[in-house]
Amino acid sequence: MVWGVAEERAEPVVFTGTRRELGGTLVRGYGFMLPTIGLYRFWLTSWKRRFYWSNTEIGGDCLEYTGNAVQLLLGFLMAVAIFLPIYVVFFYLSTLSSDAAVIGYGGVAILIWFMMGYAIYRARDFRLSRTLWRGIRLDQAGSAWGYALRRFGWSLAMIATLGLIYPLMAANLWRYRYSNSWFGDRQFSFVGHWRQLAGPYYLSYVLVAVIGGTGVAMSSFVGTTITNLSGIVPTLAAAVPVGLIVLFYQSRELTRMFSAVRLGQAALTVRVSMFGLLGPYIRFGFAVIGAYVVLAIGGFVVLNALAGDAFAGGTFSLAIFMQHMQGSFTTLAAIIFGYLLLLGAFTMMSELFLGLGYWKLIASNASVSGLDSLTDVRARAEDKALAGEGLADALNVGSY
Amino acid sequence: MAIAARYHDGFVADSRAVGLEYASFVDTAALVILDAENGTEITRWDATDLYSVHGRKDELRLAANGQTDGARVVVRGQQNVARVLATLPLLTKKRREETGRQVRIAATATLALASVIGAYLIGVPLLASRLVWLVPPAWEESLGDTVGTQMEAALGLTDGMQICDPDPYSLANRAITRFGNAAMEGSGSPFTLDISVVKSDIPNAFALPGGRVYFFSALLDLAETQDEFAGVLAHEVGHVAHRHGMEQLISTAGTGALIGFILGDLTGISVAAGLGATIIDARFSRDAERQADAFAAQVANRMDFHPAGLAELIARVGEDDDFARAMALLSTHPLTSDRRIALEKLGQMRPTGLEPPFTTAEWTAIKAMCGPAGAP
Incomplete structure (x- = not known):
């Protein structure tokens, strides 16, 4: 054993993946998305997870993602089966009188909000049960319905208390997730407490209320009309500090809650700062601007080559341009392709800079102590009951 | 000379430094897993049972049929990986077969969707x-x-x-x-x-x-x-x-x-x-x-x-x-x-x-x- 007898020594988590490698995976994945009418997304998700998992090294050994695309595809088909009836209800409601439709839509929205809790939990279960470290599988017990009920109840309380109850909710949900997680035959535990969140949360709450309130109040004082947009300025000016305060709070919650995760004698420590969280957003902003400038230049060059005379004399002539497009199909294909390029560039940058940035930030600021105590953890029987995480996919809640 | 690797037996969460050797007889071949410190044999996996699972760049993760789900041999470094793959061409063949299987599944699913x-x-x-x-x-x-x-x-x-x-x-x-x-x-x-x-x-x-x-x-x-x-x-x-x-x-x-x-x-x-x-x-x-x-x-x-x-x-x-x-x-x-x-x-x-x-x-x-x- 390399890490000797000192039990208290914390092993840093190491992330070895590069942006370039993930970029290659994404470009290839988006390329395959077209001929497969979007179905390749299940394979792309699997490749992305293999990248993230296999490059995350704890105590010298990498995680392994054992899930595959077919499982995700099956889960998605199941979600379709659940969603079709909801869709029919939606359709029926849209034909009713306005009042009934509004009440009906509200009911469906509440149902979806509830189902999201279920989906989040199931998706987490799917990912954990397909994660291997040192040959031992992780798993999640507990009830997804129970989690959905808790989350739903807490969100009602959030509304009733204008968000003041948030620290209790957050700590409770973190506890439920982690105390129901398993590594082999050993159960995780969670030692966090809502009081650890109370300080930063209420401080941020008051600051956001004061700064945001001032900004909005000044805007309404100046008055905003279509012709005079200067009234928006105070609101926009308030948005920057409010955004920073939100990031500050997030950094406190992530630090304190992750650092409360225990696995027997092993303990996780994570330290992230507000600026650490801000970095990926700033890089993402520059990356999107850069990508769009490149696309715009590329698009201009291509159009100029195809229909040079439409741009003759420094002005753009729609009539000449349309002659070049030779009928509606070419134009439509060009519009769709252009749209897909813009969309692809955006999602790619958000994956490369926000997704990867966040994962790297957490991983490289995490360490685990007491790893030696884990050498006698034993494997449990395989949990094969889970087919995909379709509902989460359909509701767009599963990010990794 | 044995190739350095890490070994997880899939029963307990342990990670052992091992050496890999290739043993072949008249009609069988096996991957022999040796303890890195004293050279004693821990186990041997039949070559025909071996298959590779996805790992990061320049890392080869081997599993075998008949072993526990989590049993792995992990080979690191470009040279070591190349040596193992050269010794066990079956691995590359199986990987290709698996890719073919995935392509067929994706193509079938796409056709089904297109017809829908x-x-x-x-x-x-x-x-x-x-x-x-x-x-x-x-x-x-x-x-x-x-x-x-x-x-x-x-x-x-x-x-x-x-x-x-x-x-x-x-x-x-x-x-x-x-x-x-x-x-x-x-x-x-x-x-x-x-x-x-x-x-x-x-x-x-x-x-x-x-x-x-x-x-x-x-x-x-x-x-x-x-x-x-x-x-x-x-x-x-x-x-x-x-x-x-x-x-x-x-x-x-x-x-x-x-x-x-x-x-x-x-x-x-x-x-x-x-x-x-x-x-x-x-x-x-x-x-x-x-x-x-x-x-x-x-x-x-x-x-x-x-x-x-x-x-x-x-x-x-x-x-x-x-x-x-x-x-x-x-x-x-x-x-x-x-x-x-x-x-x-x-x-x-x-x-x-x-x-x-x-x-x-x-x-x-x-x-x-x-x-x-x-x-x-």
Whole structure:
């Protein structure tokens, strides 16, 4: 054993993946998305997870993602089966009188909000049960319905208390997730407490209320009309500090809650700062601007080559341009392709800079102590009951 | 020399430094896993059972059939990985087979999805036109009320549509009702027509589910002849007779579900879904427009007005430009020029000696319904 007898020594988590490698995976994945009418997304998700998992090294050994695309595809088909009836209800409601439709839509929205809790939990279960470290599988017990009920109840309380109850909710949900997680035959535990969140949360709450309130109040004082947009300025000016305060709070919650995760004698420590969280957003902003400038230049060059005379004399002539497009199909294909390029560039940058940035930030600021105590953890029987995480996919809640 | 690797037995969460050796006999070969410190054999995996699972770059993760699910041998470094792969060509072959399997699954799934889409594109409009006759007329009428209320709200009319001539027994209204009923005759429609000429600056006319038809005063002002007015009115009656409003609703619901399925976004919020749905719906409503035109042409076989007048009036509202031509796939209306040609053709074989739809006195009364025309 390399890490000797000192039990208290914390092993840093190491992330070895590069942006370039993930970029290659994404470009290839988006390329395959077209001929497969979007179905390749299940394979792309699997490749992305293999990248993230296999490059995350704890105590010298990498995680392994054992899930595959077919499982995700099956889960998605199941979600379709659940969603079709909801869709029919939606359709029926849209034909009713306005009042009934509004009440009906509200009911469906509440149902979806509830189902999201279920989906989040199931998706987490799917990912954990397909994660291997040192040959031992992780798993999640507990009830997804129970989690959905808790989350739903807490969100009602959030509304009733204008968000003041948030620290209790957050700590409770973190506890439920982690105390129901398993590594082999050993159960995780969670030692966090809502009081650890109370300080930063209420401080941020008051600051956001004061700064945001001032900004909005000044805007309404100046008055905003279509012709005079200067009234928006105070609101926009308030948005920057409010955004920073939100990031500050997030950094406190992530630090304190992750650092409360225990696995027997092993303990996780994570330290992230507000600026650490801000970095990926700033890089993402520059990356999107850069990508769009490149696309715009590329698009201009291509159009100029195809229909040079439409741009003759420094002005753009729609009539000449349309002659070049030779009928509606070419134009439509060009519009769709252009749209897909813009969309692809955006999602790619958000994956490369926000997704990867966040994962790297957490991983490289995490360490685990007491790893030696884990050498006698034993494997449990395989949990094969889970087919995909379709509902989460359909509701767009599963990010990794 | 043994290749350095790490070994997890899959029973306990341990990680051992090991050395790998390749042992081959007459008919069998095996990967021998040796303890790195003292060189004793820990276990050996039969070469035919071995397969590789996905690992990071320059890392080879080996598993074997017959071992526990989590049992792994992990080889690191480009050179070591290359040595193992050179010794065990079966690994590369199995990896290729697995890739082939995934490609086949993806291709099959894509084909299945493509055929579902194909069936949908043909099936939904067909199905919608059949399903629509299963919808109880009473429900469609109440739906028409809802749509009417929403339409009034969207047009900013707080106290409802302002009907030009509220007296149903006036000369103009009686003439219009008579025309509508005559147009509907023989269509087997369960609805009673309710045609209203309403005050509005927008030159438009439309039919709601359940038999209500609105004709806006701005369009009436633009109409120069009986043929034009009767043509548009007969066209709208055609929508009612074919129950296009309801059909469209069913079709839109169907395409929405399909697009959501393709993009995996069942809540249907993404722009791409909207674009796809627009193309399918636009195609569908262009067919509906053609059907309504054909209906108007049939009515013109019983009354003396030229159906091409319909296209004349539409042409006056808005001429097709290059952009409209380019966007034809996305547009819900066929190009006016195409419609005019089709209507001219339909109007060629009309019998002679028919009565005009309105008498001169009636047509004058209709033109005057909304007061003096705003436009010259």
